[in-house]
Amino acid sequence: MHDDALLTAAALLGSPAIEALAVLPGSDRNRVWRARLADDRTVVVKHYRDPSLGTWRRESAALRLADGEGAPRILAVSYPSDGPAVTVLEDLGDPGSLADLLLARGADAPRRAGEGLVAWATAIGRLHHRTHGRGEEFATALGPGLRADAVAEEVEEAPTGLAALVAAHDLPWSDAVPAAFAEALAPLTDPADAVLSPGDACPDNNLLAEDGARLLDFEYAQVRHRAWDAAYLRVPWPSCWCAWQVPADHAHRALASMLEASYGGGPVPTSFAADLDAATLLWCLVSVRWFLPGALEEPAARNADEDRRPGRWTMVITRLELAARTPGPEPLRRWAAETAAQLVRRWGEHALRPAPAYR
Template sequence: MLDDRALTAAASAAGLSPLRFERQLGGSDRSQVCRVADADGTTYVVKQYLSRDGGTYAREPAALEALAGTGVGPRLLGSSHDPDLVVLADLGTHPTVADALLGRDPDAASAAIDGWVDAIAALHLAGDDDVLDTYGRRLSARAKDMDTHRMPGTFSYAADRYEGVGQRLGVAAPPGFLEALRDLTAGLGPAPPVLTPGDACPDNNLLSDGRVVLLDHEFAEVRHPIWDVAYLRVPWPTCWCSWRLPDAVADGAVDRYRAAVAPRVPSVTGDRFLADLDLATLGWCLSSCSWQIETAIEEDRGPDGLDGPTARPKILHRLWLASRLPGPAPLTAYARRLLDELSRLWGEPTLVLAPAFRSDDITIP
């Protein structure tokens, strides 16, 4: 719940009359999201950042300012740095792509994924030089030394984690693996960089009027567009609801993205795009596993109070996928070694399909 200080700051930031708290809409340990109303009953959304770790307080308003007028995200009405918060236009209450995936209608889930793809494609196409430049300037104004591009650091962090994991399991990460992981982003082909939310999970959006509006730009950054597309192949590497997708659904969604973007970026129709997609899928598999393995060795936990898979099936599935993908041999070979060792410890729990697709579920080898 927002306190009086936050409500006052929000009203001042957006040039509104005094605001009153209506209800909590969501949040995490990083932020709280609430609906508020002014004296006339018009409602708005206020997101207050509870920590400065990760720079979410600076990344999100900078991204929304850069994307203003593109229609690909919520409209920013104002921001405050004391306390850290943003005021957004209220888009109303609508389901998310996650709701469709957790339902029982495969057609509705497929349509929701198509909407997600359309939104990602629109976001990428909107990310011209002016948008990227505005994001960099607005981010720097809030946090002078914050990087606009974080993926190289993501893989350096993952390599550091694997050093500890390998020692703990008695399957030491060889130097070739650590070097290849740290240098993974250098293997991607050239592509126009895009501004992305960085965490376009199935629940970070609204399904409204036949389209998906992307929410939550806390981890916004400028990067190669393939990282967003690879979310379909892992799938959803940074998300709690990361059940598997049927291959036909994931492949069809990738094809839909390519068709949407091709008129402006013809290179997405070529083989290099597919090679980059394999490498980005491999990268997401390995990096996301590194965040969870040590905890999963002790306990196979799932997301508290949410219908998402537990850690061990996700890890085993991603290592299995990583071991089968084309890519640098040190990466795929060590993924297989880890998979063998963790399968020995845990057995072979299967990551099943998202609930909406479970009528045609299969077992992973």
């Protein structure tokens, strides 16, 4: 099947031959190669192992919409009816990622991490600016059966999942929580502020080239409010493994760069501060739903902080504590505070440390 994917890529580009040079980082959902074509050009070939997930549809639709702004250019795409689901992307080399800088050590590490953070944030802002007002175009390219605003679905499903978890593990709950989730989500559903988001803009899903960052991994791309991506700097990194804290001044500088690029240097709406609070609060609680099962059900050794990533106990407690002090519907804040307090009694205190570059 892997040979079929490479041959498909060659056929899409009209190349009589293709040679795999290296396997690149990916996930269980895909396989990624750097490959050389017959004319000596190198490209990146991505094979989506399970087309039914729709990740190739999201990624190809998003990269066509981005058209090289803050992301690699898409050169070709195949469809499962024609063989393997494959995208062929421009090869941007291996300049390293923001995660590399956040995990680095040394006297110069804080400065370099701060610069990388601004480059990452600027790339997201430029992508936002390029794609603002083009939600219908993305939805059409995405096709039927996939929601363009997938994060809204996560929020809608979160109360049911959390209610079942807390009932099974003797944790607090309130019947007011589901309506409070909907209340917090409401301002983030305004299509006037919807932009294309990579959906999973983690510190390792980018390349920090000399002329700016390029975002990678659009398998969960969606059109949603700008604040969802901006809140990655506050939670921090809600969907990511490299979820260490960054200093407040570095986060503020990066957020300012993101918003300047996102709004094209124009004024930021006065409503954005409240929208950012809503996204921060909801990211905290949605990600707690993701990580709480393992935190409750697996042994301590599987939940401890590691050198490269915080453990689930740390992420769950610190995100509940952040939710409790973030402006938003009182039932959510109260539930988060009560649950955090009970989990601290079970697991002890777990502060989120700064990223290694800042230690």
